[in-house]
Amino acid sequence: MRYIYTNHKLMQSLKFLIFTILIGSSLNLNAQYTDIINSNRPGTSQGAFAVGKSVTHIETGVSIGWEEHTLLRTETDAFTIDYAFRQGIVWDRLEISLIGSYVSEKVIDSRSAASFEYKRSNFRANTLGAKYLLYDPYKERDQRAPNLYSWRANNTFQWEELIPAISFYAGLNFDTLDNPFIPPDTPRFSPKFILMTQNNFEGGFVFVTNIIVDRVTTDFPTYSYILTLTHAFNPRFSMFVENQGIKSDFYADQLLRFGAAYLFGPDFQLDVLSAINFKDTPSKFFVGIGASYRIDNHPEKEPRRN
Numbered sequence: 001m002r003y004i005y006t007n008h009k010l011m012q013s014l015k016f017l018i019f020t021i022l023i024g025s026s027l028n029l030n031a032q033y034t035d036i037i038n039s040n041r042p043g044t045s046q047g048a049f050a051v052g053k054s055v056t057h058i059e060t061g062v063s064i065g066w067e068e069h070t071l072l073r074t075e076t077d078a079f080t081i082d083y084a085f086r087q088g089i090v091w092d093r094l095e096i097s098l099i100g101s102y103v104s105e106k107v108i109d110s111r112s113a114a115s116f117e118y119k120r121s122n123f124r125a126n127t128l129g130a131k132y133l134l135y136d137p138y139k140e141r142d143q144r145a146p147n148l149y150s151w152r153a154n155n156t157f158q159w160e161e162l163i164p165a166i167s168f169y170a171g172l173n174f175d176t177l178d179n180p181f182i183p184p185d186t187p188r189f190s191p192k193f194i195l196m197t198q199n200n201f202e203g204g205f206v207f208v209t210n211i212i213v214d215r216v217t218t219d220f221p222t223y224s225y226i227l228t229l230t231h232a233f234n235p236r237f238s239m240f241v242e243n244q245g246i247k248s249d250f251y252a253d254q255l256l257r258f259g260a261a262y263l264f265g266p267d268f269q270l271d272v273l274s275a276i277n278f279k280d281t282p283s284k285f286f287v288g289i290g291a292s293y294r295i296d297n298h299p300e301k302e303p304r305r306n
Contacts, residue, residue: 048198061290129171
């Protein structure tokens with residue numbers, strides 16, 4: 001009966017995603033296409049904006065980490081590969097993606113008189129999904145003519161700036177059997193939903209929020225949030241700080257990430273990041289590097305000068 005219920009929930013999720021896309025497309029098919037890469041790295045949140053029609057993103061990174069669990073008396077060295085393949089289709093508002101991570105760990109267990117070591121590796125996540133931009137407040141603001149009679153109206157803070165862009169994501173997790181990084185007896189397929197907002201403030205600040213419901217049809221659903229604040233110091237260099245809270249009967253945590261990114265060109269970005277948490281079951285510390293590359297075949301792309 002549990003698998004029948006799961007399949008029903010998956011069908012409902014897919015129907016809701018299709019309905020959302022059709023309703024949204026009837027309202028406005030225009031969205032902001034950027035002339036530089038719009039990467040989600042180095043943070044783990046997803047921005048509200050899609051990559052753009054006929055635009056492909058390849059985003060990947062590697063990290064090394066150390067964990068120590070005081071109750072289980074284990075020490076862990078971890079190596080992680082993160083990846084995201086994002087493709088804009090049909091409209092600028094819509095993208096499909098494959099997002100995941102592969103983890104390899106070496107664990108030293110000291111619970112017995114003689115410590116012993118073992119290794120384990122598998123996919124921590126592998127999710128195929130689609131993101132759709134439901135509301136874009138910046139398109140209308142960019143097209144609005146300036147107030148010719150008031151300097152103050154054009155140059156002071158407006159309350160409408162607090163209204164964010166809003167997107168919805170629906171995905172399907174592909175989990176392997178006997179995976180040590182997910183709850184036991186997790187079905188091979190389960191849904192993932194994300195509500196995303198994004199504020200682009202004056203002065204180069206971008207604030208992104210993600211509200212995540214993951215594997216909700218399983219025995220161990222996960223609920224989490226991600227808050228990401230990015231500041232661009234100039235057109236090429238930016239830094240970010242991010243907080244993620246995770247709540248589940250299988251794993252709960254509070255994570256803090258921070259790092260920087262450098263834009264080498266309109267289609268290529270390198271980044272570095274670090275992450276820590278705030279508990280000792282286990283305590284965590286990670287550092288990593290990554291890269292993002294864009295293949296831009298957008299219909300409105302302007303020819304570049306040599």
